[in-house]
Amino acid sequence: MTPTSRxxxxxxxxxxxxxxxxxxxxxxxxxxxxxxALRAALPDVSESxxxxxxxxxxxxxxxxxxxxxxxxxxxxxxxxxxxxERPELHRYCRDVVIEARARALFASRSQRVDEEKxxxxxxMAEWMLVWLGDPxxxxxxxxxxxxxxxxxxxx
Numbered sequence: 001m002t003p004t005s006r007x008x009x010x011x012x013x014x015x016x017x018x019x020x021x022x023x024x025x026x027x028x029x030x031x032x033x034x035x036x037a038l039r040a041a042l043p044d045v046s047e048s049x050x051x052x053x054x055x056x057x058x059x060x061x062x063x064x065x066x067x068x069x070x071x072x073x074x075x076x077x078x079x080x081x082x083x084x085e086r087p088e089l090h091r092y093c094r095d096v097v098i099e100a101r102a103r104a105l106f107a108s109r110s111q112r113v114d115e116e117k118x119x120x121x122x123x124m125a126e127w128m129l130v131w132l133g134d135p136x137x138x139x140x141x142x143x144x145x146x147x148x149x150x151x152x153x154x155x
Contacts (some may be wrong), residue, residue: 017052029056042089060093064100066124073142076131082136094132101128123149 021041027034030050035057038050050064059078065071076097083093101124107113108121127145133136 002153012048014042015053017042018045018050018055022053022055027055027057030061031058032061035061036101060089060096063096064128066100066104069120069124072124072127073146076127076135076142077139079131080135093135097128097131100111101132103126104128 006050021038022030022034025034025037030038035050039046039047039059042050047063051061059075060082062075064075064079066075074096079097082089090137104121104125108125110118113121115118127138127142130141
């Protein structure tokens with residue numbers, strides 16, 4: 001190939017499509033209307049890809065953060081607020097927590113994950129189970145649970 005006949009191949013990722021879509025509309029944050037627009041305009045892009053694109057996303061669409069107990073607590077408390085204020089989003093909130101719990105349970109049982117992280121993910125799965133049992137009770141329960149296990153952010 002001669003230098004003039006080379007074609008430049010640019011890989012456009014799904015994540016970059018999400019960011020371009022948001023940027024072209026001047027969005028700095030994603031709420032309900034923006035989430036619906038993204039899902040409609042980019043049906044081949046998964047919710048997890050949208051969440052990982054780096055945009056600020058409001059609950060419940062941002063899902064459940066579970067890198068630490070602090071993140072998990074914050075996410076579940078935000079979902080409690082949404083659940084209490086928006087009955088039409090009950091199913092979506094529950095589905096997001098059920099999906100996150102499944103990921104935590106998988107990690108808690110994986111022999112590829114170190115023992116400390118397996119214990120952490122098992123604890124997180126229990127927290128999500130409590131949330132699923134009664135979202136309104138979760139903020140009170142988590143205070144009691146923190147007192148029992150110690151107010152640390154990782155275990």
